[in-house]
Amino acid sequence: MLSLRSSGLFSLIDSLWPPLIPPKVHGQSQGSQEHVDLSTDMFLPAPSFCYILTPLPGEGGVDVLQNESVSDLYQPSTLHDLKHICQHVPERHRCSFSAEVIYRRLQGQPANLQMNKDFWLCVTDSTLQSASHDSEVPRTISVCVTLFCVLGTNVIKSLNDEASSNISFKNAIVEKDSIVCAEGTVLSVQKSMLRSNENQEISPLNGNFILDKLSAKTKLNSLCTVQGTVVGVDESTAFSWIVCNRCENGKLEKKHGEGELLYCRQCAQSVMTPLTKMQLEVFLQYPVLPHSTVKIKLQEQSILSLLLHSSSDEGGYEMSSVLGQELGPLSCYVRSVTNQPASWIGLEEIRLLS
Numbered sequence: 001m002l003s004l005r006s007s008g009l010f011s012l013i014d015s016l017w018p019p020l021i022p023p024k025v026h027g028q029s030q031g032s033q034e035h036v037d038l039s040t041d042m043f044l045p046a047p048s049f050c051y052i053l054t055p056l057p058g059e060g061g062v063d064v065l066q067n068e069s070v071s072d073l074y075q076p077s078t079l080h081d082l083k084h085i086c087q088h089v090p091e092r093h094r095c096s097f098s099a100e101v102i103y104r105r106l107q108g109q110p111a112n113l114q115m116n117k118d119f120w121l122c123v124t125d126s127t128l129q130s131a132s133h134d135s136e137v138p139r140t141i142s143v144c145v146t147l148f149c150v151l152g153t154n155v156i157k158s159l160n161d162e163a164s165s166n167i168s169f170k171n172a173i174v175e176k177d178s179i180v181c182a183e184g185t186v187l188s189v190q191k192s193m194l195r196s197n198e199n200q201e202i203s204p205l206n207g208n209f210i211l212d213k214l215s216a217k218t219k220l221n222s223l224c225t226v227q228g229t230v231v232g233v234d235e236s237t238a239f240s241w242i243v244c245n246r247c248e249n250g251k252l253e254k255k256h257g258e259g260e261l262l263y264c265r266q267c268a269q270s271v272m273t274p275l276t277k278m279q280l281e282v283f284l285q286y287p288v289l290p291h292s293t294v295k296i297k298l299q300e301q302s303i304l305s306l307l308l309h310s311s312s313d314e315g316g317y318e319m320s321s322v323l324g325q326e327l328g329p330l331s332c333y334v335r336s337v338t339n340q341p342a343s344w345i346g347l348e349e350i351r352l353l354s
């Protein structure tokens with residue numbers, strides 16, 4: 001007999017078992033029903049099968065019945081705060097929580113969340129942001145939203161928003177360094193009550209989120225802050241280009257016969273005042289990790305502040321004058337962590353949603 005268990009699916013069944021009322025067992029009389037009552041139902045194994053409902057191709061979606069009473073055979077998932085989940089929920093178990101999404105990492109299409117790839121969200125809540133914070137617990141948690149997690153249109157809209165959003169995650173899976181949204185995980189948009197309800201005993205989030213400092217414990221795809229001295233410039237990454245001041249499209253065309261005038265095909269207009277974009281990656285000396293190479297891709301504002309103190313000539317900026325300057329604290333996303341053959345940490349400066 002072929003025995004194939006989908007671990008994601010069965011961790012979901014396990015999280016819903018046992019139900020609120022003892023289930024009836026087929027083939028047993030009412031008299032023997034007591035064998036599965038409160039005193040013994042713990043011995044009843046969780047079902048080893050389940051049905052997956054999916055719409056037929058071309059039939060649209062599955063309708064969710066609103067205001068229907070929920071069966072007692074269903075054990076509703078319990079909401080926990082993120083600190084509780086970090087400390088008490090074992091790996092590969094399901095958990096449910098609501099959290100503030102303060103950063104999203106979308107690969108490829110930064111301007112528009114597309115649902116054709118896994119992507120990362122960084123979330124936090126008031127228990128991770130509190131002043132009396134346990135240093136063993138992270139300030140933010142990385143959530144991987146896989147292709148198996150079906151997202152509703154209002155969730156997609158909210159995640160595409162420029163502001164941070166409060167999202168409820170139901171039946172997500174705890175993994176080693178992150179939380180994973182897979183089959184059976186349901187995301188929904190919450191009213192941001194942590195901010196508006198002042199009577200709540202947990203402190204409201206005010207938008208000034210605290211991140212962990214970069215350390216030897218910092219994980220891939222997480223957030224951290226870093227502060228250090230510039231000790232090198234990756235010259236191969238240093239360049240600037242001009243974009244349309246309306247749509248930031250970088251593919252501007254020279255219009256023939258009109259001098260130096262540039263034209264944006266996306267806006268179908270001439271670009272009178274193009275914007276200059278810059279890219280630069282520098283190496284930081286970071287006292288906490290003296291033996292690690294820390295490379296950081298900077299945002300434009302940080303590049304400009306470095307260049308402000310540099311000499312420039314017609315040919316561009318003198319990169320050596322950037323060396324020795326102090327940077328930070330900067331909020332960063334961890335793009336790579338390597339320990340062999342040497343410790344190397346690749347960061348990208350980011351702006352948190354607020």
Ligand SMILES: [Zn+2]
Nearest residue numbers: 244247264267
């Ligand atoms: Zn344009």
